[in-house]
Amino acid sequence: MNVLEIRDLGVDYQSNSGAVHAVDGVSLDLRRGEILGLAGESGSGKSTLAHAIGRLLRPPAAITGGTVTYHRADGGAVDVLGLRGEELRAFRWAELAVVFQSAMNSLNPVSTVGAQIEDVLRIHRPTMKRNARVERSVELLQRVGISADRRRSYPHELSGGMRQRAAIAIALALNPEIVIMDEPTTALDVVVQRDILHEISALREEYGFAVVFITHDLSLLMEISDRIAIMYAGRVVETGAARALHDTPRHPYTLGLLRSFPRLHGPREELLGIPGTPPDLRALPPGCAFHPRCGQALPDCREISPSLRDGVSCLLNEGKGVR
Amino acid sequence: MSDIVLEGRNLTKHFKAARGRGTVHAVDDVSLALRSGTASALVGESGCGKSTVARLLAQVYPPTSGQVLLRGRKVTGFREYRRQVQLIFQDPFASLNPFHRVRYHLARPLRLHGHARSAAHEKELVAELLERVSLTPVEQFMDKLPHELSGGQRQRVAIARALAVRPVALIADEPVSMLDVSIRLGVLRLLETLAAESGLALLYITHDIASARYFAEDITVMYAGRLIESGPSEALTQSPRHPYTQLLLDSAPDPARHSAPVPRLGARGEPPSLIAPPGGCRFHPRCPVAMPVCAGEVPGRTVLGADRWTHCWQAEARPTSVPGG
Secondary structure, eight states, rough: OOEEEEEEEEEEEETTTEEEEEEEEEEEEETTTTTEEEETTSSSSSHHHHHHHOOOOOOOEEEEEEEEEEEETTEEEGGGGGGGGHHHHHHTTTTEEESSOOOOHHTTTTOOOHHHHHHHHHHHHHOHHHHHHHHHHHHOOOOOOOOGGGGOOGGGGGGGHHHHHHHHHHTTTTOOEEEEEEEETTTOOOHHHHHHHHHHHHHHHHHHHHEEEEEEEEEHHHHHHHHEEEEETTTTEEEEEEEHHHHHHHHHHHHHHHHOOOSSSSOOOOOOOOOOOOHHHHGSSSSSSSSGGTTTOGGGGGTTTOBBTTEEEEEETTTTTTO | OOOOEEEEEEEEEEEEEEGOEHHHHHHEEEEEEETTOOEEEEETTTTSSSHHHHHHHSSSOOEEEEEEEETBBBBOOOHHHHHHHEESSTTTTSSOOOTTHHHHHHHHHHTTOOOOHHHHHHHHHHHHHHHHHHOOOOHHHHHHOOGGOHHHHHHHHHHHHHHHOOOSEEEEEEETTOOOOOHHHHHHHHHHHHHHOOOOEEEEEEEEEHHHHOOOEEEEETTTTEEEEEEEEHHHHHHHSSSHHHHHHHOOOOOGGTTTOOOOOOOOSSOSSSOOOSSSSTTTTTTTOOOOHHHSSSOOOEEEEEEEEEOHHHHHHHTTOOOOO
């Protein structure tokens, strides 16, 4: 039951020194109602991928290939990359909404939060009466934990956590099937972050939308996701159930990430980290992009670029079942 | 116990809010001591005053009241103080001048503080500094501009620059929070090694209590301008005594905990405004175990053991049990 299928998607940034492959041959499935965590470091392509799915890319970014297929609840399939004009306007927000990292930048500073929700309804539900719009905006705000009297507040009158809640309320205004959350809690304090995560889980239970949750914080992702995809240098290097990824990581990069996090509970395990720095996308190493930082690299890793097979993209695992 | 190098005593800092909207009580009555060769952590959320404490200890601005003592004495004179106490900032993109090469960034403090005897000696010292922060081969890094370096490499240059003056104390204000996960560890390890090997007194300021557990010997927790709890890292993170420390620990993501329900402390809401902070204990409006006394009086220090204390009426009432059960 996939709600979204991404196949072999590529996104390039055109620059003077040639094209940079920010997303390179990514294939992913999003199942109906699940939280899919997308983890990676800066430059791994995770945000570019999300923007491509939402058709939000602007030049110099360009989609170079692949397909994104959206499956409606009633069974119809939509070619997302092929949508034009009115079709695209109708698809956006009604079927797929986005919550960005900085709510301060994604909210309109000169409009109240209530008005911003009502705007969405006015455009997408032209037959809806004014009273019904107000009612719906109050309902949505209350649903995300903002009291009704805050409907007339401007974004600057709200705290960071409240703004992010308001951004979530706007995203849910039309009951979308998919919500893309691009680092929605990164700018927030841990206590507020915890509240928002609870809120997202509860809303998902209630409305049944699927979430693509993007963050660099793997420990957070492990807690809230059903499945996780790990990206490195524009490619998905490992996917799997959150629990399996945590207990038995198969890609050396995943293993390295897991051993980079200090843990709060239990014994103080030794942190190993990952040597080196993330690669420059303009000059990727040949073969597997991770091989210069990999402790288990084989001679072949320098030449052969592994493909995602059975949820992992690593020569150690191809056919041989190492680890 | 090693000797105290840098000490803040009863530091208070109030700022005037813009357009006469009152006074911001950024830091109230904070006392902290840094020991040589020891990494201490100051943990708190944004707006709690931890960066103000860093700037007070570095004498970037003067305290409203209280004193900063270096080896038990007051030091006057900006440059003399800077020679001994150095500060590293969060954003390695903003703290290096984009027009100057790495060599310049490191040579300048050497020259200003009179450590370099000649041009050749200067080059030697710059190479030595780069080596200490593991930016090798040094020839390759010396002539790079900041934009040619990654975030982690830039932060290493900032650390090398701080070391150039041969300080006795180093204050690192969120040194890794802007770096990628896979390279944070390396920078923290470097700071740890420097503290241990050169006897630096290190203050690691962070919002990430899990990293403080690993990289500092003791942790002090701050909330809304006041210190609320302190202790050896392991004791503080494994058996917190202040309800706010408990909340902070419960809120931090932990992969080992996934899919297990998180016990909710009833502490909803957000930190208070520091223009009109709540009376008594500043955490009482959010505290799940608040008592009437908490709203009325500021809790004093309850000593719980060697180097272990908290400011909480619950702990005062029952100094041996854990608040909230």
